Amino acid sequence: MKLPMSSLPKLAISLQFRATHLQRLNNDDIRRLWASVKPSLGKSRKGGSLGEMHGDTFADLDKMNEHFAGIATNPNYDPEQITAMKPIISGKTSHYKDIITCEYEVYNILAALKKTSPGFDGVPCWVFKHCAVELAPVITHLINTVVKNGTPPSSWLKAIVTLVPKKTPPTGFSDLRPISVTPIMSRVTERLIVKYLLPALPSDQLLDQFAYKPTGSTTAALVAITHHVTPLLESSYHVRCILIDYSKAFDPINHPILFQKLLQLNIPPNVLLWIINFLSSRTQAVSSFGQISGWLHITQSIIQGSGTGPYLYMIYVSDLRTLSPYNVIVKYADDTKKLVSRHSSIDITQKYENISSWSDTNKLTINTVKTKEIFSSTCF
Numbered sequence: 184m185k186l187p188m189s190s191l192p193k194l195a196i197s198l199q200f201r202a203t204h205l206q207r208l209n210n211d212d213i214r215r216l217w218a219s220v221k222p223s224l225g226k227s228r229k230g231g232s233l234g235e236m237h238g239d240t241f242a243d244l245d246k247m248n249e250h251f252a253g254i255a256t257n258p259n260y261d262p263e264q265i266t267a268m269k270p271i272i273s274g275k276t277s278h279y280k281d282i283i284t285c286e287y288e289v290y291n292i293l294a295a296l297k298k299t300s301p302g303f304d305g306v307p308c309w310v311f312k313h314c315a316v317e318l319a320p321v322i323t324h325l326i327n328t329v330v331k332n333g334t335p336p337s338s339w340l341k342a343i344v345t346l347v348p349k350k351t352p353p354t355g356f357s358d359l360r361p362i363s364v365t366p367i368m369s370r371v372t373e374r375l376i377v378k379y380l381l382p383a384l385p386s387d388q389l390l391d392q393f394a395y396k397p398t399g400s401t402t403a404a405l406v407a408i409t410h411h412v413t414p415l416l417e418s419s420y421h422v423r424c425i426l427i428d429y430s431k432a433f434d435p436i437n438h439p440i441l442f443q444k445l446l447q448l449n450i451p452p453n454v455l456l457w458i459i460n461f462l463s464s465r466t467q468a469v470s471s472f473g474q475i476s477g478w479l480h481i482t483q484s485i486i487q488g489s490g491t492g493p494y495l496y497m498i499y500v501s502d503l504r505t506l507s508p509y510n511v512i513v514k515y516a517d518d519t520k521k522l523v524s525r526h527s528s529i530d531i532t533q534k535y536e537n538i539s540s541w542s543d544t545n546k547l548t549i550n551t552v553k554t555k556e557i558f559s560s561t562c563f
Contacts, residue, residue, distance in 0.1 A: 302366030333456030373490025432517030
């Protein structure tokens with residue numbers, strides 16, 4: 184088709200702009216590179232979203248909320264177990280100061296906020312970002328007060344669940360990942376609390392974890408696996424690696440078990456009480472295309488999408504260890520790899536039974552379909 188003469192100058196300008204823009208991109212900025220390339224692939228931005236799901240299954244948000252709230256609900260939940268822990272926490276000695284943060288620190292966090300979805304309170308990100316100077320004193324006082332009292336506001340205990348497709352197009356609830364959006368104020372407070380929470384976990388318990396920390400990454404995890412496999416192959420004909428996958432690892436986290444592990448750490452009692460109150464008495468609702476479901480209570484999970492969730496999970500799995508010091512475990516979030524050499528005193532069956540036993544005790548379910556084994560051997 185021949186273009187009209189009037190459109191040729193606009194087309195030339197457009198092509199020149201695109202050429203100049205693409206020349207500035209390089210492999211060092213992968214995210215920006217893909218953001219520029221994807222629109223030209225002919226894929227709709229709505230592809231794979233809830234808008235493309237067909238059938239009545241996805242029409243009822245209440246049914247979706249019942250499904251995901253059910254996963255995050257402990258049928259044997261006993262609130263008395265949580266209540267019994269609070270006197271123990273109150274009796275702990277601590278050098279905790281009433282002031283957890285200062286106006287300058289809060290201002291820096293607010294001014295650097297990136298575009299993000301608001302939570303239940305509906306306060307948008309730009310309000311905090313553009314009014315950081317005016318809001319910093321008020322928000323600083325609020326954060327210090329709620330952490331000192333160990334009681335987050337009730338609005339922070341409500342989460343709007345956004346469902347993100349795991350594959351395109353999703354065909355069932357299992358193809359959706361629930362992300363809980365908490366209020367921005369809550370996330371800012373969690374970010375500050377993490378500064379007090381992380382030092383409480385002994386560094387030797389973080390050596391096998393490569394997620395949720397500044398020095399961790401998938402690359403670091405792969406390097407660690409290679410680093411351990413290579414010397415094992417020097418003294419053995421083969422090395423077997425079990426790749427453990429947990430089903431919905433964040434959602435079934437048992438609160439009494441988690442809180443008992445937190446009690447063993449040197450966490451200020453007010454901060455510990457805040458975490459317990461933050462995870463208890465929570466409700467959630469599913470939102471999609473401006474519609475929202477009813478609210479349902481949840482009694483387990485560490486809130487996928489919250490600021491403290493990743494670090495609480497890291498603490499939850501920190502006591503998963505190897506039976507033999509000659510074997511190796513590598514964790515990246517909920518993906519766990521165990522390396523067993525041919526000459527190990529503990530065979531792979533015992534190793535798997537140990538993992539399975541630990542998982543049962545900690546109320547986590549191993550996804551046997553996705554759990555695999557890799558066999559590495561020397562070549563002659």
